[in-house]
Amino acid sequence: MSANFNGDIKSFVPTSAEHNEFDLFITDLNGNLRGKRMPGSAQKKVFKEGVKLPRSVIGFDHWGDDVLENGLVFETGDSDGICMPVHPEPVNVPWAEAPRNQILAMMFDPDGKPFDADPRQILLNIVARFKELGLTPVMATELEFYLLDGKSEKRQVPEPPVLAEGHGRRLYDTDCYSIEEMDGLASFFGEVRSACIEQGIPADTIISELGPGQFEINLMHVADPALAGDHANLFKRLVKGVARKHDFGATFMAKPYADKSGNGFHVHFSLIDENGNNVFDDGTDAGSDLLRHAIAGLMETMADSMLIFAPHLNSYRRFAAGAHAPTFASWGYENRTVALRVPESEPVARRIEHRVSGADANPYLVLASVLAGALYGIENKLQPPSPIEGDAYAEAEERDLPRLPTRWDDATEALKESEVLKEYMGESFVRVFSAAKEQEQRKIQSRISDVEYEAYL
Numbered sequence: 001m002s003a004n005f006n007g008d009i010k011s012f013v014p015t016s017a018e019h020n021e022f023d024l025f026i027t028d029l030n031g032n033l034r035g036k037r038m039p040g041s042a043q044k045k046v047f048k049e050g051v052k053l054p055r056s057v058i059g060f061d062h063w064g065d066d067v068l069e070n071g072l073v074f075e076t077g078d079s080d081g082i083c084m085p086v087h088p089e090p091v092n093v094p095w096a097e098a099p100r101n102q103i104l105a106m107m108f109d110p111d112g113k114p115f116d117a118d119p120r121q122i123l124l125n126i127v128a129r130f131k132e133l134g135l136t137p138v139m140a141t142e143l144e145f146y147l148l149d150g151k152s153e154k155r156q157v158p159e160p161p162v163l164a165e166g167h168g169r170r171l172y173d174t175d176c177y178s179i180e181e182m183d184g185l186a187s188f189f190g191e192v193r194s195a196c197i198e199q200g201i202p203a204d205t206i207i208s209e210l211g212p213g214q215f216e217i218n219l220m221h222v223a224d225p226a227l228a229g230d231h232a233n234l235f236k237r238l239v240k241g242v243a244r245k246h247d248f249g250a251t252f253m254a255k256p257y258a259d260k261s262g263n264g265f266h267v268h269f270s271l272i273d274e275n276g277n278n279v280f281d282d283g284t285d286a287g288s289d290l291l292r293h294a295i296a297g298l299m300e301t302m303a304d305s306m307l308i309f310a311p312h313l314n315s316y317r318r319f320a321a322g323a324h325a326p327t328f329a330s331w332g333y334e335n336r337t338v339a340l341r342v343p344e345s346e347p348v349a350r351r352i353e354h355r356v357s358g359a360d361a362n363p364y365l366v367l368a369s370v371l372a373g374a375l376y377g378i379e380n381k382l383q384p385p386s387p388i389e390g391d392a393y394a395e396a397e398e399r400d401l402p403r404l405p406t407r408w409d410d411a412t413e414a415l416k417e418s419e420v421l422k423e424y425m426g427e428s429f430v431r432v433f434s435a436a437k438e439q440e441q442r443k444i445q446s447r448i449s450d451v452e453y454e455a456y457l
Contacts, residue, residue, distance in 0.1 A: 021037055021098070021099075021100050021101070023037050023038075023103070024038060024105055025105065026053065029119055030061070031236075031311075031365075032060070033233075034053065043101070050082040052082060053081060055076065055081040055109075056072040056078055058107060059072050059433070059435065061436045062436075062440055063443075067436045069438070070432040070435040072117070081107040081110070082108045082110060083106065084107075085103050087104060091103075091199045093241070095195060095241040120364050123226055123367055126372055126425070135271045136223050136271065136272050136273075137371055138223045138351075139268065139269045139367060141218075141267055141363065142216055142217075142265070142266040143232060143235060143263075144215070144216045144252075144262075144263040145215060145239055145252045146251050146253070147214075147249070148160065148248060148251060149162065150248050150249055158249075160213040188243065188248065191246070192217070196238065201234060201235050202220040202222070202231060203218075211260040217239075219235060225368075225371065232363035233363050236252055239252075253314060262358065264357065265357040266357075267357065269370060269371070270349075270350065270352070271290070271294075280352070281347045285333075288350075291342070294352060295331050295384045296377045297374050298329075298331075299384055300373070300376070300420075301369070301420055302373065302402065303402055303414055304421050305369040305373065307411040307414070307415040309357035310361070310411060311360065311361055311437065312408075313408050314360070315360055315408070316408055319404065319406045324336070325356075325358075326392065326404065328397070328401045328402065329401055329403075329404060330388050336355070337390075339356050372425055412437045415430060
């Protein structure tokens with residue numbers, strides 16, 4: 001059956017780089033890139049017809065194995081979907097050893113309908129619901145990562161990198177906001193910045209963070225959540241690729257060091273109306289009723305969304321009191337101990353910062369879940385409790401605010417039972433994602449750890 005998948009891609013004009021190999025990939029629910037490496041001569045055909053991949057690829061477990069319980073394998077004959085490019089032309093991969101392009105795609109059913117378990121399609125569906133209300137989300141992301149010694153990946157043990165540019169010092173100590181650390185890694189960060197420009201990723205500020213070799217790069221806001229998701233998704237690939245070129249490793253793992261800061265993924269968002277006005281702004285420091293409705297919805301859906309924000313076993317090591325990762329659904333003004341922070345700003349820039357997710361999460365699903373919670377609160381005109389002032393860890397417990405799941409299996413059950421997320425993100429997503437997580441849990445539980453051998457052998 002033929003169908004028109006092209007969407008806003010009007011045409012593809014071959015370039016002088018058409019002879020290059022290219023990678024076409026989609027993003028599975030775990031945030032891993034899956035696809036094919038193809039000859040450059042196939043680019044024009046790909047932009048017209050797409051590339052076939054089994055739809056079950058979307059629901060693979062973290063290690064790329066089929067998940068038989070998700071309903072996408074035997075029940076469908078493991079049928080193909082069509083992966084179509086989401087941008088009008090390929091982009092160069094500047095860190096590749098040989099000339100190569102890349103093409104980001106998302107999956108459709110063979111009849112041309114969006115495949116409802118594709119994470120980018122899930123995000124687009126929620127954005128469309130905002131559009132029906134005359135609202136457009138504006139979103140920006142902040143991603144933390146650790147730069148590692150290049151041998152860490154081979155050894156499977158993280159070790160801080162050695163500063164280059166004549167310093168020769170290994171980064172064992174925390175040196176937050178250090179300019180000297182960035183000076184010692186100037187070549188790496190210079191190439192990251194250059195690659196972001198070449199790939200159209202709007203990188204903004206770079207800071208050293210609370211862990212040895214930990215950094216954060218902020219991506220600028222855009223009035224297109226799917227594009228914001230693209231930026232975050234491709235940025236993670238870019239950082240890892242450039243790091244390897246410089247004989248480093250890079251990880252977005254939530255908690256690579258047990259006694260050091262974890263890697264967070266903070267999301268800033270606001271809503272604009274059809275005239276470009278920020279509807280969270282009412283001219284006051286408190287913000288509008290819509291702001292509070294959105295906050296209330298986010299608080300009510302936060303526990304149900306925890307598997308999205310913390311998708312892996314290691315993810316839950318970030319969540320401990322005093323560790324700068326929230327353990328309660330809470331909010332406040334200019335308070336970094338809460339889950340939902342309203343930053344100090346001019347009223348016209350009034351926004352919400354969502355501080356729960358780890359950097360190991362799928363950017364599309366994180367943005368979709370944030371928007372789903374906000375939309376739920378707006379549509380139902382929910383009201384939040386009073387904002388927290390001071391230490392959210394202590395006050396949230398005193399006020400009996402909703403506690404977030406801090407176990408992987410509990411978060412999985414919360415998602416499976418969430419009627420709100422089934423409505424806003426789709427029953428197919430909940431079924432396929434939770435099945436992958438349950439399979440991963442069974443695999444890990446079947447392995448005996450080094451600690452058990454040390455203690456009991």
